[in-house]
Every structure is written in structure tokens, then in C-alpha cells.
Amino acid sequence: xPMEIFDLTIHExxxxxxxxxVSSVExxxxxxxxxxxxxxxxGSFITVTKEQALADAEVADRCIADGKTGMLxxxxxxxxxxxLTEGVRTTCGSRILHNFIPPYSATSWEKLKGQGxxxxxxxxxxxxxxxxxxxxxxFGPSRNPWNxxxxxxxxxxxxxxxxxxxxxxxTLGTDTGGSIRQPASHCGCVGxxxxxxxxxxxxxxxxxxxxxxVGPLTRDVTDCAVILGAIAGHDPKDSTSVDAPVPDYKxxxxxxxxxxxIGLPKEYFIEGLDPDVQKTMAQAIETYxxxxxxxxxxxxxxxxxxxxxxxxxxxAEASSNLAxxxxxxxxxxxxxxxxxxxxxTKSRSEGFGLEVKRRIMIGTYALSSGYYDAYYVKAQxxxxxxxxxxxxxxxxxxxxxxxxAPTPAFKIGEKxxxxxxxYLSDIFTIPVNxxxxxxxxxxxxxxxxxxxxxxxLIGKPFNEETILRAAHAFEQATDWHNRKAEL
Amino acid sequence: xxxxxxxxxxxxxxxxxELTEDEKNLFxxxxxxxxxxxxxxxxxxxxxILPTSHxxxxxNAFRADQTCPSIGIDKAxxxxxxxxxxxxxxxxxxx
Numbered sequence: 001x002p003m004e005i006f007d008l009t010i011h012e013x014x015x016x017x018x019x020x021x022v023s024s025v026e027x028x029x030x031x032x033x034x035x036x037x038x039x040x041x042x043g044s045f046i047t048v049t050k051e052q053a054l055a056d057a058e059v060a061d062r063c064i065a066d067g068k069t070g071m072l073x074x075x076x077x078x079x080x081x082x083x084l085t086e087g088v089r090t091t092c093g094s095r096i097l098h099n100f101i102p103p104y105s106a107t108s109w110e111k112l113k114g115q116g117x118x119x120x121x122x123x124x125x126x127x128x129x130x131x132x133x134x135x136x137x138x139f140g141p142s143r144n145p146w147n148x149x150x151x152x153x154x155x156x157x158x159x160x161x162x163x164x165x166x167x168x169x170x171t172l173g174t175d176t177g178g179s180i181r182q183p184a185s186h187c188g189c190v191g192x193x194x195x196x197x198x199x200x201x202x203x204x205x206x207x208x209x210x211x212x213x214v215g216p217l218t219r220d221v222t223d224c225a226v227i228l229g230a231i232a233g234h235d236p237k238d239s240t241s242v243d244a245p246v247p248d249y250k251x252x253x254x255x256x257x258x259x260x261x262i263g264l265p266k267e268y269f270i271e272g273l274d275p276d277v278q279k280t281m282a283q284a285i286e287t288y289x290x291x292x293x294x295x296x297x298x299x300x301x302x303x304x305x306x307x308x309x310x311x312x313x314x315x316a317e318a319s320s321n322l323a324x325x326x327x328x329x330x331x332x333x334x335x336x337x338x339x340x341x342x343x344x345t346k347s348r349s350e351g352f353g354l355e356v357k358r359r360i361m362i363g364t365y366a367l368s369s370g371y372y373d374a375y376y377v378k379a380q381x382x383x384x385x386x387x388x389x390x391x392x393x394x395x396x397x398x399x400x401x402x403x404x405a406p407t408p409a410f411k412i413g414e415k416x417x418x419x420x421x422x423y424l425s426d427i428f429t430i431p432v433n434x435x436x437x438x439x440x441x442x443x444x445x446x447x448x449x450x451x452x453x454x455x456x457l458i459g460k461p462f463n464e465e466t467i468l469r470a471a472h473a474f475e476q477a478t479d480w481h482n483r484k485a486e487l
Numbered sequence: 488x489x490x491x492x493x494x495x496x497x498x499x500x501x502x503x504x505e506l507t508e509d510e511k512n513l514f515x516x517x518x519x520x521x522x523x524x525x526x527x528x529x530x531x532x533x534x535x536i537l538p539t540s541h542x543x544x545x546x547n548a549f550r551a552d553q554t555c556p557s558i559g560i561d562k563a564x565x566x567x568x569x570x571x572x573x574x575x576x577x578x579x580x581x582x
Contacts, residue, residue, distance in 0.1 A: 103562040197543045210541055239548035240541070308525040319502060326503070328577055330566035340578045341503070349505040357504055361495070361514055362521055364502040378528050380538030385531065387539060420520050436542020461543070 005030035006166040007484065010075050010223040013169055017064055017074050024064065024074025027169075028057040028118050031076045035120065035167045038487050043142040044152075044162040046081045047089055048121040056118040063116055071226050073116030078168035080159045081122040082129055083109050083214075084203040088119070092205045093127040093137040096325050096332045096351025106203025107238065108172060108214050108231040115230055120168050124158030127353045128322065129179055129207045131155050132425050135416055136355040143412070144187060145485035146451055150409040153183030159217045160187035164452075164485050170218040170227055174204060176211045177310050178404070178429025181441035184217050185404035185454025188443045188483065190224045190471070191217045193429075195461045196436035197242035199228075200235030208317035209240075211310075211433040220481050221442065221472040225249035228464060244462055252465035253472040258292035260470060263397035267303035268428055274407040280445035280453040281403055284474070288401070291473050296397050300389040305382050306431040311423055312366050312379035313434070319363030325351060358419060383434050390435040390458075399470050400458040402428050404441045408451035428456060437461045442471045443480035452480075488523035490515045 005027050008016070016022040032050055039045050053076065060074030079085065082092050084102035091097045105113070113119070126136040134157025135141045142158045144150040145165040152161040156173025160183035163171055173180040175193035184191025192215045199214040206212060216227035229250065234243040269281070285295065327333035327347030334346035352360070366375035393400060405425060415422040432439045437458060444455035455474070459467035475481055495511050495518065506514065557563075560573045569576040 100566055103558050103565060195543075197545075236550060239550075240543070240545070242543060242545070302531075305528060305531065308528050311521060312525055312528075323503075327568060328575055330568075333568035337578065340580050343578050345503045345505050348503055352504075354510070357506070357510070358514060358517065360502050360504065361498050362518060365498050365518065365522070368498065368501060375522075375525065377538055378533065379525075380540060381533035381536040382528050382531060383539040384536050385533070387542065419517055420524055423521075434542070 006034040008169065009219045010071065010169050010226055013075060014071050018069060020064070024057040024060040024118060025054060027074065028053050028076045028120070031120055031168060038165050038167060041143065041148055041487065042145055042161050042165050042167070043140060044123055044158040044165065044167055045078070045121050046091055046093070046124050046139050046158070049088055049119055052088070053118050053120050060116045060118060070115045072112060072230060074118060075169050076118045076120050077112060078120045078123050078159070078162055078171045079109060080125050080156050080171065080173045082125060082174055082205045083172060084205070085109060085119065085122065088122065090122065090205070092129070093125045093139065094351065094353065094356070095138045096348070098138070098332065100330055104203060107200040107235045109203070111231050123162055123171060126155035126157065127356050128205070128318070129155040129174055129176055130318070130355050130359050132178070132182060132422055133410070133412070133415065134158065135412065136353055138353055141412055144409050144451070145487060146188065147409070149411055150451065151186065151412055153186035153409060155179040156217065157183050160184050160189055160191065163187065163189040163217050163219060165487055166484070170216060170223050172214060172227070173217050175213050175215055175433065176208050176314060177433050178426045180215045180217060181404050181429050181439060181454070181456060182426065184441040186409035186452065188452030188480070188485070189217055189219060190221055190443070190481070191215065191441045192224050192228060192464070193432060193439050194228060194232065194464055195438040197240055198438070198462065198464065199231050200238040200241045202235055202237040206321040208314040209321060210317060211314060213433070221468060221475050222250065222253060224440070225253060225468050242462070247465055249465060249468055252469050254469060255473055255476055257470050257473045260293045260399060261296055261397040262288060262293045263296050263298035263393055263400040265298050265300040265303065265393070265400060265402060267300050268402040272406065273403065276408060276447035277403050277406065277453055281455070284444045284455050285401065287474060287477050291477060298393045298396060298400070300393060300431065302382065302385045302389050303431055306386055306434060307423055307427055309379045309382045309386065309434060310426070310430045311362065312375050313383065315359045315363030316366045316376050317363070319360045319367060322356070322360055355419070386431055387435045390437060394460045398460070398466055402456045402458065404428060404454040404456045408447040408453055432458055438464050438467060440467045440471050442474065443483070444478070445480060489519035490522070
């Protein structure tokens with residue numbers, strides 16, 4: 001099968017742009033045609049910015065003609081609809097923002113744009129990033145390109161599906177409890193959640209501010225390193241972004257992981273793990289052994305408490321963050337209200353979907369008078385214990401290897417009526433957000449019925465190089481990332 | 488564990504949400520199940536543990552107190568559901 005433009009990675013397309021074999025306008029047209037052909041099936045896009053994309057591609061082609069190119073010049077990308085894009089509608093998957101046109105852009109997008117990237121459009125997601133299946137979007141679910149009856153994962157479901165369907169060369173997502181890694185795993189792409197503070201959150205619609213982080217979803221690890229390098233770094237507009245030097249992530253991909261100490265936490269290899277996931281993990285461990293890594297059995301003893309901790313902290317922060325949607329300054333305002341409080345109440349009740357209301361309710365309960373210490377403060381204390389688990393583990397090992405999710409992608413509708421079961425599917429990704437450290441998901445195999453299964457590598461805080469290097473070495477030794485979903 | 492409809496209504500009022508009867512009944516059961524599940528945190532003794540509010544140790548991110556251009560009134564008000572001159576227009580607050 002000949003390689004189509006839409007199949008190319010960032011680094012492959014970059015080489016073709018530099019050698020003038022392909023222009024950015026051609027590449028952008030190819031992606032737009034691909035979106036048009038495949039999106040009725042997949043539903044990754046909420047908004048396609050066709051004209052702007054072609055105009056940006058023309059500018060990129062002039063830069064290329066002048067010999068002024070970077071890795072991202074002329075590369076067609078797409079963003080989860082949680083990133084503010086000046087002049088381009090940004091909905092966060094919610095009816096309450098159905099008409100919101102941001103007056104400024106997120107720093108992460110400003111940085112990519114500044115390096116010449118082309119914006120194809122805005123991607124579907126769970127409403128306000130609350131969900132693990134992309135089913136809570138007010139625009140309807142996106143579908144998994146490997147099996148359109150299955151969920152693509154969430155909340156960055158559109159971001160993962162668009163990469164797997166080759167509708168965008170790469171995308172950005174956000175990860176609060178696994179929202180980049182879980183969909184990457186379910187769709188067979190690479191997804192990285194950087195360390196909290198590594199990437200600016202400015203202009204990213206807030207869900208749970210102490211957990212949210214921005215990261216790339218890509219076809220391979222090299223592209224992941226390229227995007228991370230472009231978006232990482234301190235931003236004066238986000239006081240929680242950390243002023244630490246940004247290493248050359250691409251240069252860290254040496255292929256050599258001899259002597260790397262990889263921890264296997266016993267709490268992640270438990271009964272109830274899907275047999276295909278179990279088999280995939282065993283094969284991955286074998287691959288790493290052959291590559292010269294050393295394995296260490298470790299324990300992260302508070303793992304079993306992570307989901308409970310997360311669903312108190314995240315919902316508490318969400319209930320506070322989402323107080324801003326009141327119909328006063330932007331977003332939906334109810335036309336039939338009697339007075340100010342009624343206007344706010346009706347606007348919120350008409351604008352938010354069921355899952356968002358549910359989380360606001362839980363968070364409000366946990367923060368309410370009489371319950372604050374028993375729920376919210378208790379969860380913050382257990383968060384400390386979970387962080388200490390990781391600090392102790394990283395005294396012994398360089399990287400921790402785990403599954404991303406206990407099962408491959410489930411069917412659309414399967415868990416929608418049981419929120420607690422849905423929440424428990426995030427058990428392996430949530431602890432990383434609570435600890436604030438970094439982790440990468442990468443393709444590691446397939447289930448018997450052809451659904452992708454991902455592998456998670458967790459790294460020390462601000463040590464993205466090591467997990468990228470380990471992921472890249474695995475990718476060199478396997479060909480899972482080359483498999484393509486047939487559409 | 489199940490919440491009463493009265494408890495759900497109280498929380499909804501705090502959150503400025505108006506729930507339908509169906510939503511109230513649904514949430515009474517679901518919130519009860521979720522709050523019952525998170526009670527497992529009580530298995531852990533955390534008497535001597537400090538709470539974590541932020542994963543990365545940092546305090547007081549100061550910057551120079553300098554004025555810089557802002558986005559301006561028209562851009563700031565461009566998404567207003569209702570505006571009058573350079574103001575957001577809302578229903579009467581004080582009777």
C-alpha cells in the first residue's frame with residue numbers, strides 16, 4: 001500500500017516539506033480531504049477550520065521557500081476543544097459554551113503556531129474533560145477508528161481518534177486523571193502527560209487545576225518528543241508553570257536503555273486485569289529484558305485509594321472552577337429567568353450535561369459545611385500518601401511499567417449508566433496525576449478482537465527524557481505503532 | 488448509602504443547579520454510591536499526614552509590578568450575552 005500524505009508522522013512530513021517533495025498546502029488539503037471522508041464515521045471534529053488552515057499553510061510554504069523552517073513549519077495539527085483559540089469557537093464539548101469565541105489563545109497553541117504549525121480544527125471531547133469514554137460530549141460521542149462500536153477513550157477521545165484515523169498529523173490533549181493516556185492506549189497512539197508545571201495551562205479551560213496538564217498525542221515517540229519540546233517551559237501567564245530548562249527531548253532518544261531499572265508495581269498486576277492486557281504486559285516486559293533493562297518488583301501501597309481520592313479532589317476543584325459559568329459574561333444565558341440568581345441557576349442547568357452536573361454536585365457536597373474535613377481534607381491527606389509511594393519507588397527504579405487501562409476499549413453505552421464503574425476504569429492513570437509526575441502511553445499490542453492495548457511508563461518528576469527514551473527503544477524493537485486502523 | 492432527595496436539593500441549591508425530579512432521584516442513588524465508595528479512605532489513619540494541595544513544591548510566584556496592554560473593552564465584552572455600552576447587562580440585583 002503506498003504511503004499517503006495523511007499517513008506520515010511529523011518528522012516524515014517535515015523531511016518532505018524541506019525537500020519540497022510536498023507543500024504544506026498539499027499536506028493540509030490531504031488532511032482536510034481525509035477529515036471529510038472519514039469524520040462522518042468517527043466524529044473527532046467539532047469544528048474544522050478549513051479556510052484558516054489553508055491560509056496558514058500558504059504562509060508556511062513561503063517560510064519553507066525562504067529556508068526558514070523548524071520541525072513544525074507547515075505541519076497540520078488539531079487541538080482538543082478545551083484549548084482557547086482566538087477567533088475560533090471553543091466549546092469544551094459543552095452546550096454552555098456553544099457560542100464562545102475566545103478573545104485570546106492558549107500558550108501551548110501560541111507556541112505551536114509560532115513555530116509554523118497549521119490548525120485543522122478543534123476536536124471532540126467529554127464535556128469539560130469529565131469522562132473516560134467521550135460519551136459526555138454535547139456533540140455526541142467520537143468513535144474508535146479500530147472498531148466504531150467502541151469508545152475512543154476519554155476525555156481527549158477526539159484527539160486520539162483523529163491521530164488513529166490519520167485526520168491530523170498530531171494533536172494536543174489534556175490529562176487530569178488519564179485523559180491523554182487512556183484514549184491513546186485505546187486508539188493505538190502515543191500520548192504523554194508531562195509533569196505538572198512542565199507545560200503552561202494558560203488558556204486551557206480548567207477542570208481540576210491541581211491535576212490538569214497539557215500533552216501531545218502522536219503517531220510515534222519521536223513526534224511526541226518534538227511536540228513536548230515545542231510546548232514545554234515556563235509561562236509568566238501561568239504561575240504554576242515551572243521555570244526549569246527544557247531539554248532537547250529528541251536528542252534523548254538514543255535507543256540505549258541498557259541497565260535501566262524498571263519497576264513493576266504489584267498493585268497494578270492484579271486479578272481482574274483483562275487477559276489480553278495481561279499477555280501484552282508480559283510480552284512488553286520480555287521486550288524490555290532483551291533490550292537490557294533490569295526489572296525490580298516494587299509496591300505502590302496506596303494505589304487502591306487513588307480513585308476515591310481523585311473523585312473528591314477533582315470534583316471539588318471542578319465545582320469551584322465551573323462556578324464561573326453563570327450566564328453573565330460569556331456562554332449560554334437562559335432567556336427565561338426571573339432575577340439574577342434565577343438567571344444564573346437556569347443558565348447553568350440548561351447549559352451543563354448530566355456528568356458535569358453530577359461532578360459539580362459531588363464536589364459541592366465534599367466542600368460543603370460539615371463535610372469539608374471528612375471528605376476534601378481527608379482526600380488531600382491520602383494524596384500525600386500516594387505521592388510518597390512514588391517518591392519511595394523512585395529511590396529504587398528509573399521508570400515504572402504498568403498497563404494504561406485494565407481492559408481494551410469498551411462498547412459505546414456499556415458503562416454510561418454506572419458512573420462508579422466508569423470512574424474505576426481510570427485506576428492505573430489517576431495516581432500519576434495525584435503525584436504530579438509524568439507518564440507516557442504507547443502501543444504495545446492488540447486484543448484478540450483487534451483493539452489496541454497500550455503500555456504506560458511512569459517517570460520521575462521533570463524527567464520526561466527517560467520515559468521518552470524507554471518508549472522509543474520499545475518502539476524501535478516492535479512495530480505496533482506502524483499498524484493502521486482500516487477506515 | 489443513599490442520599491435523600493432533600494439532601495440532593497440542598498447541594499443543588501449551593502451549586503446553583505435546578506434539577507428535574509428524575510435527576511434528583513438519579514443523583515440520590517448515584518451520589519450515594521460514589522460517596523459510599525470514597526468512605527474507604529477512612530481505612531487509612533492520616534492523623535499525622537499533611538494535606539497536599541499542589542504536587543510541585545513552590546510558593547509565591549512573584550512578578551514585576553508592571554503595567555502591560557490588556558485586551559480592551561470590546562474584545563472583553565464580545566462574548567457578553569447582553570451588553571449596554573461598556574457594561575455587562577444583567578437582571579436587576581437590588582430591589
